[in-house]
Amino acid sequence: MSVTIHLNYPAAIPVGHVIEVTEFADTRPEKKRTLGSPNRGEAFRIPVILDLDTGIRYMNERHTTGRGALGNVYDAPPYPTRPSAALPVERVYRARVTACTLVRAESTDSLLTTLIADPLPDAAPGS
Structure with missing residues (x-):
């Protein structure tokens, strides 16, 4: 069954490519989750x-940082190439992209992405 992935950043991934999706855990106290x-x-x-x-x-x-707005229009911050190890991973899975759409949101001047992908079965042990 296909999954729809909404991203608040641009990710122009061609149809047919295999992606690895890493989702992170919500570690906030329960009270903050229900507010x-x-x-x-x-x-x-x-x-x-x-x-x-x-x-x-x-x-x-x-x-990468746990907080936003490190960049500015003059200098590119030295962002790492991987997510922060401090972020607890909830789930990682692989999927094949079947559709990709980028939309420019004029209200925020951002490029947003919607991916539709078919999750792949887990690899067989030893493969």
């Missing part, structure tokens, strides 16, 4: 995508 907060920008809300065909990893800056 109705939209939790925008939190790392657990958006997965990290690794395109296994190209080796390109797609992330939000929250995945």
